Amino acid sequence: DVKVTQSSRYLVKRTGEKVFLECVQDMDHENMFWYRQDPGLGLRLIYFSYDVKMKEKGDIPEGYSVSREKKERFSLILESASTNQTSMYLCASSLSWDRGSYEQYFGPGTRLTVT
Amino acid sequence: SQQGEEDPQALSIQEGENATMNCSYKTSINNLQWYRQNSGRGLVHLILIRSNEREKHSGRLRVTLDTSKKSSSLLITASRAADTASYFCVVSGYSTLTFGKGTMLLVSP
DSSP: OOOEEESOSEEEEOTTOOEEEEEEESSOOSEEEEEEEETTTEEEEEEEESSTTOOEEOSOOTTEEEEEEETTEEEEEESSOOGGGOEEEEEEEEOOGGGTOOOOEEOOOEEEEEO | OOOOEEEOSEEEEETTSOEEEEEEOSSOOSEEEEEEEETTTEEEEEEEEETTOSEEEETTEEEEEETTTTEEEEEEOSOOGGGOEEEEEEEESSSOEEEOOOEEEEEEO
8 A cells, every 4th residue: 555654643833933744655656745735725736746856836835845855755844834834734645647647645644733 | 737626515415325526627638536535534546537538437436527518527326424525526637636625525324
């Protein structure tokens, strides 16, 4: 089974703190994604990566950065957390689109509260 | 990438009944996927149908795709309480996915 794990299920941080969310997948997937999910807004793509050290902005990258130093690990960084970044964060991975595969596998999510 | 729009927004049925959810989209697609999200198992891929397919089955799930009408439907037969979840239609071009707001399905015992 594909497994995508996220470092924390729940996280509480203060405004202005630097926050790291970690995601690890064990299926040698090329693509990795970070989404946030908010009531009434659905899932929105923050960043994705199609290879080590490569990253692409999604729909809402402002206030976030990412790091992918190893194929299995994709980190989301909130440089200076703000209350409007309180949300559920979901990580996902998939095979390369060149292989004709589009199914994404999701982690359990991290519920981040910024106070 | 574009967004699929699910209809209805919410659906409430009894166990054993069938549940049908619909999805509409606006431009051409490479494939269309359905995902389910519940509190127990998180967000899980259910089924993918390619643009050259018209119908696909997986267990109690049946998905249809009508590219001329730019629409898809997901049928869950003989529903169970465990099917209670949000269901998302995700249309895909050739890159990233965009999730709609989903259909919330409640299956009562």
